Amino acid sequence: MSGKLKNKIAVVTGGSSGIGLATAKLFADEGAKVAITGRKLENLNSAVAEIGNGSIGVQGDVANLANLDQLYKTVETKLGKIDVLIVNAAIYALAPLADFSEEMFDQLSDINFKGTFFTVQKALPYLNDGASIVLTSSVVAEKGVPNHSVYAASKAAIRSLARSFSAELLDRKIRVNVLTPGPIDTPVFETVTSTKEEAEAVKAGMGAFTPAKRVGTPQEAAAANLYLASDDSSFMIGSEILLDGGIRSL
Structure with a gap:
């Protein structure tokens, strides 16, 4: 590996499976000390063992602000201040417009939208100046797909947040960008x-x-996250990488 994140501290939310786990593994291989979050302790512990390289896991729900506070206090104590924040935790819930319940709406909004917003807000005192933040959106944020209305809207909100966060964090040279994947295995x-x-x-x-x-594969998404996390993307601010197999363009 090239050591693109050597001596960096990285936090990956939703890091116990899928894109989050592949990203955490790649970051550790590239020299970062990695902390991951997850709601299920068994999955979290298994992922930490798989990542290795001095990684840590912090159990919690990104929709719970007290859990976020505990996450960042733990990371600061065990690893130090954060250089890379991958905001990846989300849920995927589908239903026709007529059948989408208030409970489903609230859960999806709390984790995908509220969780993303406060994952970044709560991190601010713990981020190094010049840090890189990557938010995870979805290609459906800009498409009309049956049964995806609330999920797609939550991911469109995330794309908007990246622009606003970027404008507010310019004075700290903190870059906020977006990974926009299509379907990933x-x-x-x-x-x-x-x-x-x-x-x-x-x-x-x-x-x-x-x-x-x-x-797509989780490893392909992880490689895109590495680009956004590293100095290779130093001129990218409030932008996105579209990794969708051509869905949006073709």
Whole structure:
């Protein structure tokens, strides 16, 4: 590895699986000391063991502000001030407009939108000047897709937050950018289906829908996060990397 994050401290929310785990592993391989978050302790501990390299896990829910406070206090105590913040924790909930419940709306909004906002706000005292923040959006933020209304709106809000955060943090030279993936091969498909076979069918359907005729890999998303986290992207501010297999453009 090239050591692009040597001696850096990185925090990855939602780091126990999928894009978050692949990102945490790559960052550790590139020399960073990594802290990850997750809601399920068993998954968190397994991920920390997989990441290695002195990584730590802090259990918590990004929608719970007290959990965020504890996260950053723990990271400061065990690792130090933060150079890279990957705001990746989110949930994926689908339903037709007519059937979307208030409970579903609140849960999705609390984690995806509120959680993203306060993950950044609560981090501010713990970030080094010149830090890099990466928010995770989705290609559906700019498309009309059936059953995705609330999820898509939450991800569009995240794209907007990156612009506003960037403008406010210019004096600290903190860059805020966005990773906008299309369908990625993660356990998320299992959260919206009843069986593994159904999950594989949904994944295959989404792959067929992309011009690339496949879903992306967590490692491809992690590589994009590394670019945004490192000095390679030093001239990117309030911008995004679109990693969608051509869905938005073709």
